[in-house]
Amino acid sequence: MYMDKQVKRGYNEYIRLDEGIGKDAMMDVALLVMEDGDTWSCEEPEKEVAALVFDGKCTIKWENESYDVDRPNPFDYNPSCLHVCKGVKFEIIAHGPCNIYIQKTLNEKTFPSKMYKPEDTDTWARGNKGELMGCTKRDVRTCFDLDNAPYSNMVLGEVVNLPGKWSSYPPHHHPQPEVYFYRFDHPSGFGAGWGDGELYETHHNGLALITKGMHPQVTAPGYTCCYAWGIRHLPGNPWDKTRIDDEEHLWEILSEALGEAAKQFVESRQIEGENLKRDLLGKLDYMDSLVDYIGERSPQILAEYRAKLEEKVKELLAVAAIDESRIAAEVTIYADKICVDEEMVRLKSHIEATRAELLAGGSVGRKLDFIAQEMNREANTILSKSTDLAIADKAIALKTEIEKVREQIQNIE
Numbered sequence: 001m002y003m004d005k006q007v008k009r010g011y012n013e014y015i016r017l018d019e020g021i022g023k024d025a026m027m028d029v030a031l032l033v034m035e036d037g038d039t040w041s042c043e044e045p046e047k048e049v050a051a052l053v054f055d056g057k058c059t060i061k062w063e064n065e066s067y068d069v070d071r072p073n074p075f076d077y078n079p080s081c082l083h084v085c086k087g088v089k090f091e092i093i094a095h096g097p098c099n100i101y102i103q104k105t106l107n108e109k110t111f112p113s114k115m116y117k118p119e120d121t122d123t124w125a126r127g128n129k130g131e132l133m134g135c136t137k138r139d140v141r142t143c144f145d146l147d148n149a150p151y152s153n154m155v156l157g158e159v160v161n162l163p164g165k166w167s168s169y170p171p172h173h174h175p176q177p178e179v180y181f182y183r184f185d186h187p188s189g190f191g192a193g194w195g196d197g198e199l200y201e202t203h204h205n206g207l208a209l210i211t212k213g214m215h216p217q218v219t220a221p222g223y224t225c226c227y228a229w230g231i232r233h234l235p236g237n238p239w240d241k242t243r244i245d246d247e248e249h250l251w252e253i254l255s256e257a258l259g260e261a262a263k264q265f266v267e268s269r270q271i272e273g274e275n276l277k278r279d280l281l282g283k284l285d286y287m288d289s290l291v292d293y294i295g296e297r298s299p300q301i302l303a304e305y306r307a308k309l310e311e312k313v314k315e316l317l318a319v320a321a322i323d324e325s326r327i328a329a330e331v332t333i334y335a336d337k338i339c340v341d342e343e344m345v346r347l348k349s350h351i352e353a354t355r356a357e358l359l360a361g362g363s364v365g366r367k368l369d370f371i372a373q374e375m376n377r378e379a380n381t382i383l384s385k386s387t388d389l390a391i392a393d394k395a396i397a398l399k400t401e402i403e404k405v406r407e408q409i410q411n412i413e
Contacts, residue, residue, distance in 0.1 A: 196209075372409055
């Protein structure tokens, strides 16, 4: 249910918990309008009371405490809110025009009085991540709820609804009764709301009582709305942020968010893949250089072996003639033992195949893993045949690079 009211200076009562629709709300709701020098006091023998300053300068006194409030407007500044239990008297002294939201309900418990200052407000920026093209961007402020005031029978906070934006969205419901009290940045501001199965137009100083059903809100373009939201806990069933979202509309938000998350995930994987490809191509180039070195060094080994063999034979035979055919035969046998031509050809082929697969793209992880195993086998053979320290060092470096390539390949689909 929605109601408008022409407010005047003083205490403007909207609903009472013991009569009319106030029985459904289980709360008293009022707007206190004050001018400079006005004083208003309150002491409820059976009810807890919350006084939230919408705007203005005033001093609030309770028990032996005092707090000065200066809130230019509710749209850009967090609220100050006094919360007292039954039997506690407090007084408000205005130092200029003030508008103060008053909310009361029955509560047998006693608890320490609490002034919730602007810095105590829990502010949640909702819809600020681009959901639904930013149409649900708003600030949700909580003064007190079950978390920080478990002794209370109420919850109280504010929502800042930006021009043309939606709040209480996705549409949701809960069994606990709730009230919305609307303040616009201009008296002609308006919006729309849903509640108890009805659609209504919202205005400055309007009040909505919601006892069932979805209750989304929207503000007209060009106007900003700040509405106080107050919830009454039910006996044995307190409101513990237990909103029940409409699944169909919730999915619209989730699907967009999930789609964006999936897109970002794919993009990050693509970037990671490009980095992996660049790293692997660099390693393949280095492996190519190692194989080239082994190919260039192999003929030198034979020449060095022949020279050493001839020198040794000369030492042994002294002045006797050297049998060149015998030397040639020994060099041939040695050359056959250390020959790695076939291994280098296959290794070069594997390196080129890996490079081609990387440049072609696609899901190549499993294929590259198999090629890496083959490269490792060829490198092992080269190392086992090597009798030269320089080639052995290069073969070990080759095996190390191949192992690095295999590790990187595990990250490729």
